Amino acid sequence: MNKKKLFLTFALIALIACAAVVMLFAGCEMISDPAEPDDMGIADMNGGDRLLTGLQVAAIGLLVVFVVLIVLIILIKGLKMLLEKLEQASAGRGKDRAARKAEAKARKAAEKQAKIDAARARVEAAQKKDAPAPVASETDEEEEIAAVMAAIYAYYDAMPAYERSNLKFRVRSIKEIK
Incomplete structure:
Protein backbone atom coordinates (compact mmCIF):
# COMPACT_ATOMS: atom_id res chain seq x y z
CA MET A 1 0.00 0.00 0.00
CA MET A 30 -27.37 12.73 30.79
CA ILE A 31 -29.94 13.58 33.36
CA SER A 32 -28.45 16.25 35.45
CA ASP A 33 -29.84 18.21 38.27
CA PRO A 34 -28.62 21.83 38.32
CA ALA A 35 -28.23 21.53 42.08
CA GLU A 36 -26.00 18.46 41.73
CA PRO A 37 -24.13 18.73 38.41
CA ASP A 38 -21.97 15.63 39.03
CA ASP A 39 -24.95 13.34 39.55
CA MET A 40 -25.91 11.44 36.38
CA GLY A 41 -28.98 9.98 38.00
CA VAL A 135 73.49 9.30 -8.57
CA ALA A 136 70.59 10.10 -6.27
CA SER A 137 69.94 13.77 -6.45
CA GLU A 138 68.42 16.01 -3.82
CA THR A 139 64.98 15.75 -5.48
CA ASP A 140 65.06 11.95 -5.34
CA GLU A 141 65.76 12.12 -1.62
CA GLU A 142 62.88 14.55 -1.14
CA GLU A 143 60.62 12.18 -3.07
CA GLU A 144 61.69 9.32 -0.80
CA ILE A 145 60.95 11.42 2.27
CA ALA A 146 57.55 12.32 0.85
CA ALA A 147 56.82 8.65 0.12
CA VAL A 148 57.78 7.61 3.66
CA MET A 149 55.70 10.41 5.14
CA ALA A 150 52.73 9.36 2.99
CA ALA A 151 53.07 5.76 4.16
CA ILE A 152 53.21 6.86 7.79
CA TYR A 153 50.17 9.10 7.37
CA ALA A 154 48.26 6.29 5.64
CA TYR A 155 49.03 4.02 8.59
CA TYR A 156 48.09 6.83 10.96
CA ASP A 157 44.71 7.35 9.23
CA ALA A 158 43.93 3.63 9.47
CA MET A 159 44.28 3.70 13.26
CA PRO A 160 41.20 4.13 15.48
CA ALA A 161 40.60 7.70 16.59
CA TYR A 162 41.21 7.01 20.28
CA GLU A 163 44.69 5.63 19.52
CA ARG A 164 45.81 8.43 17.24
CA SER A 165 44.49 11.34 19.30
CA ASN A 166 47.75 11.76 21.23
CA LEU A 167 50.09 10.41 18.56
CA LYS A 168 52.45 12.94 17.00
CA PHE A 169 55.54 12.21 14.93
CA ARG A 170 58.18 13.78 12.71
CA VAL A 171 60.49 12.07 10.20
CA ARG A 172 64.03 13.20 11.00
CA SER A 173 66.09 10.85 8.88
CA ILE A 174 65.82 7.92 6.51
CA LYS A 175 68.43 5.18 6.47
CA GLU A 176 68.82 2.42 3.93
CA ILE A 177 68.77 -1.08 5.39
CA LYS A 178 71.25 -3.50 3.82
Whole structure:
Protein backbone atom coordinates (compact mmCIF):
# COMPACT_ATOMS: atom_id res chain seq x y z
CA MET A 1 0.00 0.00 0.00
CA ASN A 2 1.51 3.31 -0.98
CA LYS A 3 1.80 6.24 1.39
CA LYS A 4 -1.15 8.18 -0.02
CA LYS A 5 -3.57 5.27 0.37
CA LEU A 6 -2.26 4.58 3.87
CA PHE A 7 -2.79 8.21 4.88
CA LEU A 8 -6.30 8.27 3.43
CA THR A 9 -7.16 5.03 5.26
CA PHE A 10 -6.01 6.41 8.60
CA ALA A 11 -7.80 9.70 7.98
CA LEU A 12 -11.04 7.84 7.20
CA ILE A 13 -10.70 5.71 10.35
CA ALA A 14 -10.12 8.84 12.44
CA LEU A 15 -13.16 10.54 10.88
CA ILE A 16 -15.38 7.51 11.56
CA ALA A 17 -14.12 7.33 15.14
CA CYS A 18 -14.86 11.02 15.72
CA ALA A 19 -18.35 10.61 14.24
CA ALA A 20 -19.00 7.61 16.49
CA VAL A 21 -17.92 9.57 19.57
CA VAL A 22 -20.22 12.44 18.63
CA MET A 23 -23.14 10.05 18.08
CA LEU A 24 -22.53 8.38 21.44
CA PHE A 25 -22.45 11.72 23.21
CA ALA A 26 -25.60 12.82 21.42
CA GLY A 27 -27.30 9.51 22.23
CA CYS A 28 -26.45 9.69 25.90
CA GLU A 29 -29.19 11.13 27.96
CA MET A 30 -27.37 12.73 30.79
CA ILE A 31 -29.94 13.58 33.36
CA SER A 32 -28.45 16.25 35.45
CA ASP A 33 -29.84 18.21 38.27
CA PRO A 34 -28.62 21.83 38.32
CA ALA A 35 -28.23 21.53 42.08
CA GLU A 36 -26.00 18.46 41.73
CA PRO A 37 -24.13 18.73 38.41
CA ASP A 38 -21.97 15.63 39.03
CA ASP A 39 -24.95 13.34 39.55
CA MET A 40 -25.91 11.44 36.38
CA GLY A 41 -28.98 9.98 38.00
CA ILE A 42 -27.71 6.42 37.74
CA ALA A 43 -29.31 5.50 41.03
CA ASP A 44 -32.74 6.42 39.66
CA MET A 45 -32.26 4.43 36.41
CA ASN A 46 -33.64 0.98 35.81
CA GLY A 47 -31.35 -1.95 34.84
CA GLY A 48 -31.63 -1.43 31.08
CA ASP A 49 -30.73 2.26 31.28
CA ARG A 50 -27.76 1.47 33.53
CA LEU A 51 -26.56 -1.16 31.07
CA LEU A 52 -26.96 1.26 28.15
CA THR A 53 -25.06 4.01 29.99
CA GLY A 54 -22.28 1.57 30.92
CA LEU A 55 -21.98 0.36 27.33
CA GLN A 56 -21.85 3.94 26.06
CA VAL A 57 -19.07 4.82 28.51
CA ALA A 58 -17.14 1.65 27.57
CA ALA A 59 -17.57 2.34 23.84
CA ILE A 60 -16.38 5.93 24.23
CA GLY A 61 -13.37 4.71 26.21
CA LEU A 62 -12.49 2.11 23.57
CA LEU A 63 -12.86 4.62 20.75
CA VAL A 64 -10.65 7.14 22.50
CA VAL A 65 -7.98 4.49 23.12
CA PHE A 66 -8.00 3.27 19.52
CA VAL A 67 -8.00 6.78 18.06
CA VAL A 68 -4.99 7.66 20.21
CA LEU A 69 -3.26 4.43 19.13
CA ILE A 70 -3.91 5.21 15.47
CA VAL A 71 -2.52 8.72 15.92
CA LEU A 72 0.59 7.30 17.62
CA ILE A 73 1.06 4.78 14.81
CA ILE A 74 0.83 7.56 12.23
CA LEU A 75 3.37 9.67 14.16
CA ILE A 76 5.80 6.77 14.52
CA LYS A 77 5.56 5.84 10.83
CA GLY A 78 6.06 9.48 9.88
CA LEU A 79 9.16 9.75 12.06
CA LYS A 80 10.46 6.47 10.64
CA MET A 81 10.07 7.76 7.08
CA LEU A 82 11.77 11.03 8.04
CA LEU A 83 14.71 9.23 9.65
CA GLU A 84 15.08 6.92 6.64
CA LYS A 85 15.22 9.93 4.31
CA LEU A 86 17.82 11.62 6.51
CA GLU A 87 19.84 8.40 6.65
CA GLN A 88 19.72 8.04 2.87
CA ALA A 89 20.84 11.64 2.45
CA SER A 90 23.77 11.20 4.83
CA ALA A 91 24.69 7.86 3.24
CA GLY A 92 24.70 9.55 -0.15
CA ARG A 93 27.06 12.21 1.12
CA GLY A 94 29.26 9.51 2.65
CA LYS A 95 29.38 7.60 -0.65
CA ASP A 96 30.35 10.77 -2.51
CA ARG A 97 33.09 11.42 0.00
CA ALA A 98 34.32 7.83 -0.18
CA ALA A 99 34.30 8.00 -3.98
CA ARG A 100 36.35 11.21 -3.92
CA LYS A 101 38.85 9.63 -1.52
CA ALA A 102 39.10 6.52 -3.69
CA GLU A 103 39.68 8.67 -6.79
CA ALA A 104 42.39 10.66 -4.98
CA LYS A 105 44.11 7.46 -3.82
CA ALA A 106 43.93 6.01 -7.33
CA ARG A 107 45.34 9.23 -8.79
CA LYS A 108 48.22 9.26 -6.27
CA ALA A 109 48.92 5.59 -6.93
CA ALA A 110 48.97 6.24 -10.69
CA GLU A 111 51.37 9.18 -10.23
CA LYS A 112 53.62 7.09 -8.01
CA GLN A 113 53.58 4.22 -10.49
CA ALA A 114 54.43 6.64 -13.31
CA LYS A 115 57.43 7.93 -11.33
CA ILE A 116 58.58 4.37 -10.63
CA ASP A 117 58.23 3.42 -14.29
CA ALA A 118 60.17 6.52 -15.36
CA ALA A 119 62.95 5.70 -12.89
CA ARG A 120 63.13 2.10 -14.13
CA ALA A 121 63.29 3.32 -17.70
CA ARG A 122 66.18 5.65 -16.84
CA VAL A 123 68.05 2.83 -15.07
CA GLU A 124 67.52 0.44 -17.97
CA ALA A 125 68.61 3.07 -20.48
CA ALA A 126 71.72 3.75 -18.45
CA GLN A 127 72.51 0.03 -18.19
CA LYS A 128 72.15 -0.38 -21.96
CA LYS A 129 74.63 2.42 -22.58
CA ASP A 130 77.04 0.90 -20.04
CA ALA A 131 77.02 4.21 -18.32
CA PRO A 132 77.43 4.47 -14.57
CA ALA A 133 74.23 4.33 -12.54
CA PRO A 134 72.65 7.70 -11.88
CA VAL A 135 73.49 9.30 -8.57
CA ALA A 136 70.59 10.10 -6.27
CA SER A 137 69.94 13.77 -6.45
CA GLU A 138 68.42 16.01 -3.82
CA THR A 139 64.98 15.75 -5.48
CA ASP A 140 65.06 11.95 -5.34
CA GLU A 141 65.76 12.12 -1.62
CA GLU A 142 62.88 14.55 -1.14
CA GLU A 143 60.62 12.18 -3.07
CA GLU A 144 61.69 9.32 -0.80
CA ILE A 145 60.95 11.42 2.27
CA ALA A 146 57.55 12.32 0.85
CA ALA A 147 56.82 8.65 0.12
CA VAL A 148 57.78 7.61 3.66
CA MET A 149 55.70 10.41 5.14
CA ALA A 150 52.73 9.36 2.99
CA ALA A 151 53.07 5.76 4.16
CA ILE A 152 53.21 6.86 7.79
CA TYR A 153 50.17 9.10 7.37
CA ALA A 154 48.26 6.29 5.64
CA TYR A 155 49.03 4.02 8.59
CA TYR A 156 48.09 6.83 10.96
CA ASP A 157 44.71 7.35 9.23
CA ALA A 158 43.93 3.63 9.47
CA MET A 159 44.28 3.70 13.26
CA PRO A 160 41.20 4.13 15.48
CA ALA A 161 40.60 7.70 16.59
CA TYR A 162 41.21 7.01 20.28
CA GLU A 163 44.69 5.63 19.52
CA ARG A 164 45.81 8.43 17.24
CA SER A 165 44.49 11.34 19.30
CA ASN A 166 47.75 11.76 21.23
CA LEU A 167 50.09 10.41 18.56
CA LYS A 168 52.45 12.94 17.00
CA PHE A 169 55.54 12.21 14.93
CA ARG A 170 58.18 13.78 12.71
CA VAL A 171 60.49 12.07 10.20
CA ARG A 172 64.03 13.20 11.00
CA SER A 173 66.09 10.85 8.88
CA ILE A 174 65.82 7.92 6.51
CA LYS A 175 68.43 5.18 6.47
CA GLU A 176 68.82 2.42 3.93
CA ILE A 177 68.77 -1.08 5.39
CA LYS A 178 71.25 -3.50 3.82
